[in-house]
Amino acid sequence: MKDKMVKPGADTWRMWLGLGLGGLGGITAVLALSIGRDGMPIFLAVSVLVALGGLIQLSLWSKTRRSWL
Numbered sequence: 001m002k003d004k005m006v007k008p009g010a011d012t013w014r015m016w017l018g019l020g021l022g023g024l025g026g027i028t029a030v031l032a033l034s035i036g037r038d039g040m041p042i043f044l045a046v047s048v049l050v051a052l053g054g055l056i057q058l059s060l061w062s063k064t065r066r067s068w069l
Contacts, residue, residue, distance in 0.1 A: 011060075011061055011064040011065070012061075014057050014058070014060050014061035014064065015057075015058065015061045017054070017057045018054045018055065018056075018057035018058035018059075018060075018061060019054065019058070020054070021050050021051065021053050021054030021057060022051055022054035022055065022058070023054075024050055024054075025047045025048070025049075025050035025051025025052075025053075025054060026047070026051065028043060028046060028047035028050060029043075029044060029047040029048075029051075031043065032044045032046075032047055
């Protein structure tokens with residue numbers, strides 16, 4: 001277990017990337033709903049993928065953070 005120990009703060013970029021991608025996905029979804037008929041499915045699909053990437057990054061950050069304890 002000691003070989004996988006990471007210093008606190010070494011992986012905070014994953015947290016910020018996850019939060020940023022999640023926020024960007026949410027904003028894109030709101031904009032997609034306000035655009036109208038033609039572009040809405042494409043923007044909604046992109047926003048779901050971006051938000052999913054953010055959740056994955058937050059999950060990886062959380063897994064690394066647990067090794068700090």
